[in-house]
Amino acid sequence: LHSWISLGGVRYLGVGSTFKYYIEEGNTYYDITPIRATTAAGDVTFAATDGSSTITITDTSHGAVTNDFVTFSGAVSLGGNVTADVLNQEYQISLVTGTNTYEIVAKDTSGATVTANSSDSGNGGSSVVGTYQINVGLDTFVKSSGWGVGTWGSGGFGSASSISAVNQLRLWTHDNYGENLIINPRGAGIYRWVENNGTSVRALELSGISGANLVPTVALQVITSETDRHLVVLGADPISGSSRTGVIDPMLVAFSDQENELDFEPTATNTAGSLRLSSGSFIVGGIKSRQEILIFTDTSLYSMNFI
Numbered sequence: 379l380h381s382w383i384s385l386g387g388v389r390y391l392g393v394g395s396t397f398k399y400y401i402e403e404g405n406t407y408y409d410i411t412p413i414r415a416t417t418a419a420g421d422v423t424f425a426a427t428d429g430s431s432t433i434t435i436t437d438t439s440h441g442a443v444t445n446d447f448v449t450f451s452g453a454v455s456l457g458g459n460v461t462a463d464v465l466n467q468e469y470q471i472s473l474v475t476g477t478n479t480y481e482i483v484a485k486d487t488s489g490a491t492v493t494a495n496s497s498d499s500g501n502g503g504s505s506v507v508g509t510y511q512i513n514v515g516l517d518t519f520v521k522s523s524g525w526g527v528g529t530w531g532s533g534g535f536g537s538a539s540s541i542s543a544v545n546q547l548r549l550w551t552h553d554n555y556g557e558n559l560i561i562n563p564r565g566a567g568i569y570r571w572v573e574n575n576g577t578s579v580r581a582l583e584l585s586g587i588s589g590a591n592l593v594p595t596v597a598l599q600v601i602t603s604e605t606d607r608h609l610v611v612l613g614a615d616p617i618s619g620s621s622r623t624g625v626i627d628p629m630l631v632a633f634s635d636q637e638n639e640l641d642f643e644p645t646a647t648n649t650a651g652s653l654r655l656s657s658g659s660f661i662v663g664g665i666k667s668r669q670e671i672l673i674f675t676d677t678s679l680y681s682m683n684f685i
Contacts, residue, residue: 382554384573392559394550396517397445397470399561401577408577412569415441417508419452424502426460426494431484433460433494437508438478445514446471448482452505458497460484465502515548515563551599551663555609555639560584562600565626568593568611570639584640585622592643594632595622601664601671606684609639610671612661614652617643628660631673631682655680 380392391402398411417437425434442448453465469482484492549564557573561581569581585593598613614632615622635641635648644651655661658675665672670683 380552380554380559382557382559384557388573390559390573392552392561394548394552394561394563396548397447397514398511399550399581401559401571403577410571410577410580411447411511412567412581412583413509414512415510419507420504422450422453422502422506422508424453424456424460424465424500424506426456426458426484426498428494428496428498431491431493432472433482433484434475434479435482435508436479440478440480440508440510441513442471442474442480442510443513444471444474444480447511447514449509450502451507451509452503454500454503454505456494456498456500456502458495458499459492460494460498463487464492465506512563512567516546517548519547551601553600553602555602555607560600560602560609560639562597564598566596568595568597568600587640590640592617592620592622593634593640594642595624596626598626598628598661599663601666603633603671603684604666605669607637608649608684609634610664610682611642612664612673616652627654629655629658629675631655631661636684649684 381390383389388403393400393402393407398409400407401410422435422437447468447470449468451466453462455461464484464486467487471480472483474480484494486492550561551564552559552561559571560568562568568584570584570587571581584590585595594611594614596615597611601610601612603610611632613626613628614630615625616627616630630652632642632652633650635650641648642650655675657678660676662674662676670681673680673682
C-alpha cells in the first residue's frame with residue numbers, strides 16, 4: 379500500500395496485488411494495471427465447441443501466462459450464444475495451452491457462464507484486437523534453506539539458499555513523484571500514473587513515455603528522494619551504448635536528473651547517474667529516512683544522500 383495526497387487535496391491509496399494494481403479514491407477502487415501489448419486487428423481469432431463454455435483463442439506469440447488479463451474489442455458474434463457482447467470484454471485467461479493459444483471461459487456482461495451451441499462456428503471476424511495487461515505475479519513464495527528455515531537440527535543451517543525474482547511472491551514498490559505515482563513489480567518494469575489524467579487512465583511504462591531518455595526498463599525497487607526529487611531505481615538495468623540492456627544488475631543504483639524522472643542519461647549539465655554497490659550480491663531494498671535513503675544489500679547497509 380502507498381498513500382499520498384494530490385496538489386488539489388485528493389487523497390489516494392495505491393494498492394498492488396498479485397494480479398493487478400489499483401488506486402483507491404473516495405472508497406472506489408480503479409484498475410490502472412499497465413498494458414503489456416496490443417495486437418493488430420485480426421491477429422486474434424476464437425474457436426468454440428458445441429456444449430462447452432471454453433473458448434480457444436489463437437494469437438501468435440501471445441506472451442501470456444495463466445491468469446493474465448486480456449480485453450477483446452472489434453469481435454463479431456460466433457453465430458450462436460457467443461455474441462459480440464460476450465466476446466468484447468475483459469477476460470482472465472483460464473489456461474495457456476501453447477505459445478500461440480490459450481483458453482477463456484465465456485461469460486455474459488453480468489458474469490454468468492455462456493455455453494456455445496452448434497451455431498457458434500465463427501472465429502470473431504477480422505477486426506479483433508487483444509489488449510494484454512502485464513503478466514500476473516505469483517501468490518506464493520519460494521521455499522529456501524538456511525539459518526532459521528525448518529526445524530533446529532534438521533540440516534537446514536549451512537545449506538544453500540537462493541532467490542529468484544521470477545519465482546517469488548509478487549512484491550510491488552511504489553512512491554509518488556510529486557502528485558504522480560511511480561510503480562514497479564519487483565524484477566519487472568517501471569510505470570507512471572499521472573494524477574491529472576484521472577483514474578480512468580492506466581499507468582504507462584516510464585521508458586516509453588515521450589521525452590524518456592535512457593530510463594531503466596526493469597528494477598528491483600523504485601523510490602523518490604525526499605528533498606532533492608531524484609527518482610532512484612534500485613537494481614536497474616545498465617546503460618549499453620545508446621540504450622538499456624533490459625537485464626537487471628542486482629547491485630546497480632540509478633538515479634534520474636533532479637526534478638525530471640524521465641532523464642537518466644548522465645551529462646555534465648544534469649545530476650543523473652548511477653553507481654554499482656560493491657558489498658553484497660543483490661539489493662534487498664531501500665527506505666527513506668531524514669535527508670537520506672538507506673539501501674540494504676544481503677550483507678551491508680548503505681546511506682545515500684544528495685550533495
